[in-house]
Amino acid sequence: MATTLVTGGTVVSSTGAVPMDVLVDGERIASLHVPGGAPAGAVEGARVVDATGCYVVPGGIDVHTHMELPFGGTSASDTFATGTAAAAWGGTTTIVDFAVQTPGQDVEAQLAAWQAKAEGQCAIDYGLHMILGGVDDAALKAMDTLVAHEGVTSFKLFTAYPGVFYSDDGQVLRAMQVARENGAMIMMHAENGIAIDVLAAQAAARGDLAPVQHGLTRPPVLEGEATNRVIALAEVAGETPVYFVHLSATQALEAVARARDAGRNVFAETCPQYLYLTLEDQLGSPGEGGFEGAKWVASPPLRSKHESHRADLWKGLRTDDLAIVSTDHCPFCFADQKSLGRDDFRKIPNGMGGVEHRMDLVYQGVVEGRLSLERWVETCSTTPARMFGMYPAKGVIAPGSDADLVVYDPAARTRISVETHHMNLDHSSWEGFEVDGGVRTVLSRGEVVVDAGSSSLRAGHGRFVRRGLSSYLR
Numbered sequence: 001m002a003t004t005l006v007t008g009g010t011v012v013s014s015t016g017a018v019p020m021d022v023l024v025d026g027e028r029i030a031s032l033h034v035p036g037g038a039p040a041g042a043v044e045g046a047r048v049v050d051a052t053g054c055y056v057v058p059g060g061i062d063v064h065t066h067m068e069l070p071f072g073g074t075s076a077s078d079t080f081a082t083g084t085a086a087a088a089w090g091g092t093t094t095i096v097d098f099a100v101q102t103p104g105q106d107v108e109a110q111l112a113a114w115q116a117k118a119e120g121q122c123a124i125d126y127g128l129h130m131i132l133g134g135v136d137d138a139a140l141k142a143m144d145t146l147v148a149h150e151g152v153t154s155f156k157l158f159t160a161y162p163g164v165f166y167s168d169d170g171q172v173l174r175a176m177q178v179a180r181e182n183g184a185m186i187m188m189h190a191e192n193g194i195a196i197d198v199l200a201a202q203a204a205a206r207g208d209l210a211p212v213q214h215g216l217t218r219p220p221v222l223e224g225e226a227t228n229r230v231i232a233l234a235e236v237a238g239e240t241p242v243y244f245v246h247l248s249a250t251q252a253l254e255a256v257a258r259a260r261d262a263g264r265n266v267f268a269e270t271c272p273q274y275l276y277l278t279l280e281d282q283l284g285s286p287g288e289g290g291f292e293g294a295k296w297v298a299s300p301p302l303r304s305k306h307e308s309h310r311a312d313l314w315k316g317l318r319t320d321d322l323a324i325v326s327t328d329h330c331p332f333c334f335a336d337q338k339s340l341g342r343d344d345f346r347k348i349p350n351g352m353g354g355v356e357h358r359m360d361l362v363y364q365g366v367v368e369g370r371l372s373l374e375r376w377v378e379t380c381s382t383t384p385a386r387m388f389g390m391y392p393a394k395g396v397i398a399p400g401s402d403a404d405l406v407v408y409d410p411a412a413r414t415r416i417s418v419e420t421h422h423m424n425l426d427h428s429s430w431e432g433f434e435v436d437g438g439v440r441t442v443l444s445r446g447e448v449v450v451d452a453g454s455s456s457l458r459a460g461h462g463r464f465v466r467r468g469l470s471s472y473l474r
């Protein structure tokens with residue numbers, strides 16, 4: 001017996017858009033019907049969600065968030081509770097966050113620590129990747145355990161942040177060799193951190209300490225270089241699949257496209273900030289006594305508007321050289337966190353908040369003719385589910401799948417502001433942005449959690465998602 005009927009809408013998948021009614025039974029999708037075609041007996045007593053004039057899409061999946069991440073002497077300002085609630089307001093019903101291990105720490109103990117932070121706190125379903133900041137024999141062994149027993153099947157390594165998360169080429173290679181055997185996905189933050197630290201120290205020594213220096217000392221060629229190097233290491237490791245996070249630069253995209261053209265299992269995501277914002281207009285903002293740019297300090301940095309990065313990234317999304325849009329949500333408040341770097345850009349905590357706005361900002365690409373409706377669903381929900389072992393429970397509207405649904409109103413208009421967002425953040429990286437379309441209703445595992453501007457979101461509704469291996473490698 002159905003519990004909810006979503007009626008009158010157009011169901012959008014990665015392959016098409018068709019008017020259909022969706023019957024939900026408990027936490028799962030029961031069946032799909034031509035409009036009005038559900039048997040009367042099956043819908044008796046069901047709650048009706050009117051989706052007339054709206055798209056009905058699988059709930060958004062953001063595979064790159066950092067709730068409560070400790071960084072630079074402070075922690076990301078969204079907790080698992082506040083960040084997942086904000087995600088739901090924006091039409092995202094699953095996040096995959098990152099547990100963190102640094103040199104000398106025990107991987108399984110760190111995973112347990114992150115599980116404890118998230119458990120009972122999340123308003124929507126959540127999974128975890130594992131950051132390996134200290135690749136050693138014990139960490140390599142733990143990779144097998146996490147894949148086999150913990151539902152954690154992806155590991156993030158860094159060629160950036162020497163002394164914090166950095167892995168040298170030998171460490172990257174060894175982790176790739178393990179992933180080659182156990183089927184895990186290696187995720188890479190690819191920037192040449194050693195060279196960047198030299199450039200940043202030289203800028204500081206010159207007295208160039210403003211936020212824009214964060215971007216000028218992390219040039220795009222150093223993202224391209226690291227991306228090429230990692231792709232070479234993956235080949236040497238025996239064609240290990242690799243997934244580049246937050247790709248921002250043309251040089252890196254060219255490396256990924258070349259590898260994909262050669263048939264390699266190389267994947268990449270980008271983030272809304274790299275599609276819209278720039279080094280000059282945001283990071284270089286003269287506001288707040290020359291410090292406002294700190295709001296947009298993140299790594300990789302926003303790229304120059306005088307180069308082709310943004311247009312190339314949109315093109316990459318169309319051609320599938322970029323498979324996914326995630327947010328890298330890692331918010332720090334301006335007043336008491338970003339300000340740690342007021343006298344030195346190197347001390348500004350790295351990250352932006354955006355988990356609430358991804359679905360709207362990518363939908364704007366549909367409005368502007370950059371992407372198809374189907375590609376919006378594919379890059380924001382279906383491919384994330386398939387890439388990280390959650391499909392078909394997530395990422396598709398089909399009988400048996402979790403009833404994670406978003407009723408999206410193309411006639412709505414969304415104005416983004418700190419005044420109206422739900423993230424625990426004292427500013428918005430997107431202040432004043434206005435986009436067509438907006439989230440009307442959100443179901444998380446069958447429960448209506450957001451509807452017409454009100455919510456029944458609650459900490460603890462969200463469950464841990466034990467993930468399998470990537471669908472793209474089988």
Ligand SMILES: [Zn+2]
Pocket residue numbers: 064066328330
């Ligand atoms: Zn990140």
